[in-house]
Amino acid sequence: MEKIKYEKGKVLYIANRAEFFWSHRMPIARAAKAKNYEVHVATPEDPYVPELKSEGIIWHELELEGKSLNPFQELRTLLHLIRLYLAVRPDLIHHIAFKGVLYGSIAARITRVPRVVNAFTGLGHLFSAETPKIRFVRWMVLQIARFGFGHRNSRTIFQNPDNIDEFTERGVLSRSQVRLIKGSGVDIDTFRPAPQPPGPPVVILASRLVWDKGVGEFVEAARLLKRNGVDARFALVGKSDPLNPNAVPEKQLNEWDHNGPVEWWGFQEDMPSVFENVHAVCLPSYYREGVPKVLIEAAACERPIVTTDMPGCREIVHDGENGFLVPPKDSIALSRALKEILEHPEKREEMGARGRQIVEEEFSLRRVVDDTMAVYDELLNGRK
Helix, strand or coil, X not given: CCCCCCCCCEEEEECCCHHHHHHHHHHHHHHHHHCCCEEEEEECCCCCHHHHHHCCCEEEECCCCCCCCCHHHHHHHHHHHHHXXXXXXXXXXXXXXXXXXXXXXXHHHHCXXXXXXXXXXXXXXXXXXXXXXXXXXXXXXXXXXXXXXXCCCEEEEECCHHHHHHXXXXXXXXXXXXXXXXXXXXXXXXXXXXCCCCCCCEEEEECCCEHHHCHHHHHHHHHHHHHCCCCCEEEEECCCCCCCCCECCHHHHHHHHHHCCCEEEECCCCHHHHHHCCCEEEECCCCCECCCHHHHHHHHCCCCEEEECCCCHHHHCCECCCEEEECCCCHHHHHHHHHHHHCCHHHHHHHHHHHXXXXXXXXXXXXXXXXXXXXXXXXHCCCC
């Protein structure tokens, strides 16, 4: 059997979950294969690994504890990455999400990987909380990051301008090193406009069910609206994560589902069908997002959005045009914005149509893939 010649060499992706890579970054890996890269992906083991292998990707098991702050575990992760890079010898590494970026960029400098792409999906709890412990850890992380980000042939991708400012104004990155690519993109042929369904309006919060996503505020807003006689249903779509200390416990989700004021639909694989059967989408997050993919998907399906005036969320929602922005952690303001949408079906339709237009102009999957491949080409050709 003739060996395939990969003209552009090896690209290695580092991600914290195979499930996330499959749902958010697989189109980029396919584009890399189409451009004649030999594609490797390193993730922890999970049920989506066979899906990655079925695409002809070379998979490597990754030792990465997403929520660990144990210094010995962190050192073990760094040493594991160093060994992996020395074994694979990639021509380009694409790190995804915070820990992969932090430790991967250090390992890449130590092992002299020639080209590095660091891609932040968001800044998360570390940049949204302000406890003394979190402030100290954040300061330490930024000091460590300076070394990794000092790679002379690297680019760092952010999903919104606020997150770029966070790093450039602190002097961790220079403006010449960063690139803005808005979100993970959405296939606008899969997520298509659908008419508003009949019956009382339904609002969903679809996300990882962690408190920072505003789950408590959504439940309280639903309670207020029902108390005031608003005829609507409210549902949580997603699953709890027993390994995440910030996750909403499954016991609490079941209690709400049985006793109100919200339903719990669990994890749903077919999100286009979910959007077809709801009237609006809510994400009152106070987590430092990149650009939430679920909001891009909702807008592509012509569903109005109510979300918080936070980095990432405000990239996809133009206040008053395709939805409303409300202050974080404010269930009263959230309930008022939801009431405005719930009681005015014509406004829902107008906002939905505007949301679809915004996605087509700024957030299509093709645009995100093309912009990412342009970063690869920039590094491969040695352009500054």
